[in-house]
Amino acid sequence: MAIIGGGAAGCFCAVLIKQMRPDYNVTVYEAAAKPMAKLAVTGGGRCNLSNSFACVTGGDERTSTVPYVENMFVPAYRAGDLSLVYPRGARFMKKVLSHFDQNDCCSWFEKEGVRLVVQPDQCVFPASQDAMQIVHLLERLMRQSGVDVRCGAKVSALEPDLTIRFRDGSSVQADSVVVCSGGASARILEPCRLKTEASVPSLFTFKIDDAALRELMGTVVESVNLSLAGTKFKSSGTLLLTDWGVSGPATLKLSSYGARWLAGNQYRCELIINWLASNERSTLSELSNLAKANPQKQLSSIHPSALTERLWRHLLRRAALREDCRWAEIGSKGMARLAGVLCSDIYSIIGRARFKEEFVTCGGVALSEVDPSTMACRIIPGLYLAGEVLDIDAITGGFNLQAAWSTAHLAATSLCQE
Ligand SMILES: Cc1cc2nc3c(=O)[nH]c(=O)nc-3n(C[C@H](O)[C@H](O)[C@H](O)COP(=O)(O)OP(=O)(O)OC[C@H]3O[C@@H](n4cnc5c(N)ncnc54)[C@H](O)[C@@H]3O)c2cc1C
Numbered sequence: 001m002a003i004i005g006g007g008a009a010g011c012f013c014a015v016l017i018k019q020m021r022p023d024y025n026v027t028v029y030e031a032a033a034k035p036m037a038k039l040a041v042t043g044g045g046r047c048n049l050s051n052s053f054a055c056v057t058g059g060d061e062r063t064s065t066v067p068y069v070e071n072m073f074v075p076a077y078r079a080g081d082l083s084l085v086y087p088r089g090a091r092f093m094k095k096v097l098s099h100f101d102q103n104d105c106c107s108w109f110e111k112e113g114v115r116l117v118v119q120p121d122q123c124v125f126p127a128s129q130d131a132m133q134i135v136h137l138l139e140r141l142m143r144q145s146g147v148d149v150r151c152g153a154k155v156s157a158l159e160p161d162l163t164i165r166f167r168d169g170s171s172v173q174a175d176s177v178v179v180c181s182g183g184a185s186a187r188i189l190e191p192c193r194l195k196t197e198a199s200v201p202s203l204f205t206f207k208i209d210d211a212a213l214r215e216l217m218g219t220v221v222e223s224v225n226l227s228l229a230g231t232k233f234k235s236s237g238t239l240l241l242t243d244w245g246v247s248g249p250a251t252l253k254l255s256s257y258g259a260r261w262l263a264g265n266q267y268r269c270e271l272i273i274n275w276l277a278s279n280e281r282s283t284l285s286e287l288s289n290l291a292k293a294n295p296q297k298q299l300s301s302i303h304p305s306a307l308t309e310r311l312w313r314h315l316l317r318r319a320a321l322r323e324d325c326r327w328a329e330i331g332s333k334g335m336a337r338l339a340g341v342l343c344s345d346i347y348s349i350i351g352r353a354r355f356k357e358e359f360v361t362c363g364g365v366a367l368s369e370v371d372p373s374t375m376a377c378r379i380i381p382g383l384y385l386a387g388e389v390l391d392i393d394a395i396t397g398g399f400n401l402q403a404a405w406s407t408a409h410l411a412a413t414s415l416c417q418e
Contacts, residue, residue, distance in 0.1 A: 001415065002164060002174035004155050004188070006030030008039045009387025009404040010180035011138040016412035018145035024416070026147045029164065031154035031181075036135045038182070042401065043123075047131030049109070049116075050102045050124040050405070051398040056081045085399045087202070087257045088362050089392030093403060095372035100409035102402055112137055123398050155181070159191050160380050176382040176418070178375075178411050180404075183361045183388040192380055197391040199363035200263040202256045206271060207351040208245030212314055217243040219311050223277045226254050229270035229346065233258035236277055241311075244353050246271070249396070255352065256395045259362050267352045273345045275315065276306055283339045291335070295328035302327065304342075315341050360400065362393040375411035384411040 001017065003010045006028045014026050028035065042048065082097075083090035106116050106124060114137060115127040126133050142149060154167040158177060165171045181188060186196045208214070219241040227234035233254060240248030255262065262269070276283055286304060294302045300323035303312035316323055319341040321334055330338070369378055370385055377383040386407035394400045 001026050001176050001178075002162075002172070003028045003178045003180055004158065004164065005179065005181035005185070005387070005389070006032075006035030006149060006151070007180060007182050007387065007404070008036065008042075008401055009182075009408040010178070011035055011039075011142060012405055013178050013180060013386055013408035013412045014147045014149075015138055015141040015145065016409055017416060018142075018147055020412065020416040022145065028142070028147060028149045029153040029155055029166075030149065030151045033151055035149055035151065036138065039401075040131050040135050042131055043125060043398075045131050046125050046129045047134050048123045048125055048396075048398040048401070049134060050105050050402045051085075052118050052122040052124065053085070053102050054122050056085055084395075085397065086392060086394050086403070087259065088197075089367060089390070089403070092367045092370075092372045092390075093392060093406070096375075096403075096406045096410055099373075099413070100406045104409075105402060105405045108405075109134070109137075112141070121397070155188050157188050157191050158383075160193075162380075162382050174382075176384065176415055178384040178386055178408075178415065179365075179389055180385075180387045180408065181389050183364060185389055186364050189365065192377070192383070194369045194377065194379070195366040197363045197366055199361045200259055201352065201360070202259040202362040202393050203252050203360040203396060204255045204352040204354060205242065205247040205251050206245045206255070206267075206349045207353055208271065209348045209350045212317070213241060213347060214243055214245070216241045216311055216314060219308055220248070221275060221311070222306060224250055225274035225277045226250050227272045227274075228254065228258050228261070228349075229272055231258060231261060231269075233261065239273070245349070246273075246347075247353075253395050256360075256362075256393070259393075262352070267349060269349050271347045271349050273347065275311075275342050275345060276304060278343070280339050280343045283342050284335065287335055287339060287342075291327040291330060295326065297327055299323060299325050299327060299330065315345070318345060360393060362391065364389050364391045367391055373410075374414035375407055376414060384415060386411045 001024055003014050010028055014028050017024055017026050082094050086093045116124050117127045118124050155164055156167045157165040162174045162177050163171050184199045221239045224239040225236045235250050235253035237250035238248045239250050290302055299316055299321055300313055319338040365385055371378055375384045375386055387404040392403050
């Protein structure tokens with residue numbers, strides 16, 4: 001039995017197959033000099049390996065420095081809500097997670113001796129804060145169970161009869177194959193004629209054409225609403241102003257939700273920022289309260305607590321209001337202009353920029369080609385797919401690795417039941 005790709009999905013799948021069927025011969029073919037090089041750098045080297053999914057399940061948020069399993073809650077996914085974290089592949093992931101979800105995943109790692117913690121933002125990390133603990137665990141389990149890991153084995157093509165062709169001209173015939181070769185690797189499946197979705201970047205930050213906004217670099221606004229003008233794409237969360245434009249969780253989420261549309265638009269469109277994450281009526285009422293409480297104060301000296309003074313001065317300028325104007329003098333027109341800027345401040349996006357070193361793409365083998373109850377390819381017997389090679393991708397927070405673990409677990413289970 002062959003696994004193409006020794007990343008998170010491939011190595012986890014190999015370990016699970018040997019745990020379920022120790023008599024099976026499992027070979028992992030990995031192009032690089034060592035397996036799991038990417039896993040080693042995930043989460044800034046700390047490996048954000050899963051998430052509580054509280055934002056999706058509506059379950060209680062948790063913070064824990066005690067083992068995850070002792071503090072577990074049972075999720076109930078609300079239909080459609082998974083698309084908040086899996087912009088592509090939500091329905092597919094709903095089925096896959098019903099087989100092996102974040103709790104199963106965290107239990108598995110804890111049973112193998114990895115103590116986990118849930119951060120206040122609901123991201124799950126090893127308590128050691130060290131991705132190498134996960135890499136070493138999977139390496140040890142593969143070694144102990146006799147998985148044959150062949151590094152430097154770059155696969156150039158997989159034939160429909162499961163002949164694996166390598167770049168050096170050699171080939172092997174497999175009885176079953178799990179393709180776990182990661183994003184942008186669907187090329188090797190060309191002979192199998194599987195439908196693929198084009199690969200485009202996801203999870204990036206926006207370059208904004210506004211010198212005054214860039215002057216505010218370093219400013220953090222805890223809770224904003226963002227949207228792309230003329231589309232249904234919107235997100236909420238923390239916004240970070242940078243020297244090139246905007247970043248932070250709200251931006252990354254929006255880039256992921258709108259990844260394909262933004263690519264089609266050459267990353268040029270209008271970004272609408274709602275600075276207080278509030279509707280115009282509530283904003284007007286908050287402004288009126290400020291005016292009533294501080295009639296003789298200057299506009300620049302009193303501002304909504306969610307905004308910094310520097311940002312407030314910038315927004316006053318955008319609303320064409322003088323900083324030294326008194327609150328009593330602002331007038332209904334000035335008030336409406338200010339509320340308009342606070343609720344829908346428009347900036348031009350002129351491109352994208354990378355988020356740290358993280359480069360996540362959407363695209364890959366179309367999900368219509370794969371049975372979500374087995375991970376088996378619908379048209380080629382003996383072929384399974386797992387991980388980022390599929391057209392599934394997530395926002396940040398551990399959801400991408402969870403997809404790798406869950407799809408790999410399902411593929412391994414199905415293979416062992418064949
Ligand atoms: C810097 C960075 C940080 C990240 N941090 C997080 C995080 O904290 N949490 C999270 O959930 N997600 C994170 N991600 C995303 C996450 O790493 C991926 O979703 C996950 O690694 C996918 O696992 P995979 O096994 O499908 O693919 P990969 O981990 O990419 O593994 C694929 C493997 O296949 C090999 N391969 C490719 N082509 C061939 C070939 N032709 N022949 C043989 N082998 C081949 C590759 O060398 C690689 O080892 C991060 C991504 C990056 C880039």
